[in-house]
Amino acid sequence: MDGPPECFAWRSLRDTFRSDWSDEASDVGVIVGCSGGADSVALVRLIVERYRERFGDNRAHSPPLRIGHFNHRLRADQSDADEQFVVELADTLGVPVDVGRSSDPSSPDAEAGLRQDRRDFFLKTAAATGCRYVALAHTADDQAETILHHLLRGTGSAGMKGMQSARPLGSDFVIRRPLLKVRREDIRTALRQIGQAWREDASNSQTRYTRNWIRHEAMPLLRQRFPKADEAIVRAAENQTQLDGMVSRLARQWIDAFVIDPPDAMEDGREENFRSEVWIRRPVASRPGVEQMPHSTWPHSSELANEVPIITAACQIVFAELGWPRRDMNRNHWMRLAEAIATDAGGGSSSDSDTTTPPLSAVSIGHWPGHLEGFQSAHFVRLRWERRGEIDN
Ligand SMILES: Nc1ncnc2c1ncn2[C@@H]1O[C@H](COP(=O)(O)OP(=O)(O)OP(=O)(O)O)[C@@H](O)[C@H]1O
Secondary structure, X not given: OOOXXXXXXHHHHHHHHHHHOOHHHHOXXXXXXXXXXXXXXXXXXXXXXXXXXXXXXXXXXXXXXXXXXXXXXXXXXXXXXXXXXXXXXXXXXXXXXXXXXXXXXXXXXXXXXXXXXXXXXXHHHHHHHOOOEEEOOOOHHHHHHHHHHHHHHOOOHHHHOOOOOXXXXXXXXXXXXXXXXXXXXXXXXXXXXXXXXXXXXXXXXXXXXXXXXXXXXXXXXXXXHOOOHHHHHHHHHHHHHHHHHHHHXXXXXXXXXXXXXXXXXXXXXXXXXXXXXXXXXXXXXXXXOOOOOOHHHOOOHHHHHXXXXXXXXXXXXXXXXXXXXXXXXXXXXXXXXXXXXXXXXXXXXXXXXXXXXXXXXXXXXXXEOOOEEEEXXXXXXXXXXXXXXXXXX
């Protein structure tokens, strides 16, 4: 098949695609997930076009390029017609195609189950064919819908970040999403310009699944009032990603400034890769001979609300490093823990100047899920994890 004619919408789509899909990406074996819908048909065309440019017809030394289609068999004839369409597209483009089929078409009925089936298929096929990338055609519209979905369901900051353009799949593969900055309607315009057909997904026309309800009911309503709703949601998520990076950096500085191993940490179960206690140094009132902590990173009570995200992030890092399970800690628990660490509970007295042994005059500052208790003295907050039964991370 000839390359697409030089049409404006196609060229613009190609530019955006190539700003994410670098030359190095073309040197890695890739399987392109194609449902037959407009987005993934466009992605197939873009990747094939780039690949041709780079390797021409010399396939002997080029990395593998394949198309993968999974037939969920949810819509009888329609599903088979989708499969047929993708097989014919692959044939026309001269690209090998791998087809997987659901063994149990009557289930699962939930969106998460369908995605898992597809994921397993991509993992197996990538492994069998020497591909490292699985390229998917999520768009800016998908991104906005996903973020809105996470937001409405209740999400931490990770959910607010939305989908990443590169993400590990298992330990050996990478999911790539080079169309995350492209609007769905721009893809359709570009495909029309180059005369490329696609299949409309009948399941996308139903409102059976929550995401499709967001896609077909909620987002169109929002766009009527806010034509740039998608861009605004995606921008909020990008800001969140930047803020998350900044909070992680500050959390690491906070750990370096305040968190120390207890002096007896070496006897404290280190050999099992588990420590049951961590100490956090508290700033003390200025006294001769007592080292001052950097007050700028220890919150004054009036600033506590601003610092809670940093202390929370620091605690999450410490939990991960100590092997303490986080499973039962919800948002309120983390906030309560951060506040308890930073607030003066009046434990001990500043005349307790021995900063190397566990303070006897510590007061309890609370309990958290998983047998965690905190104590505070003049110099330290101690977090103690009482190990009962197995650690189940
Ligand atoms: N049945 C399938 N077989 C192979 N890949 C798929 C299949 N369904 C989806 N994908 C891949 O996963 C991506 C995201 O799927 P999703 O269903 O969220 O998107 P979509 O809006 O329906 O995309 P499209 O317009 O390409 O069908 C698709 O763009 C495509 O790359």
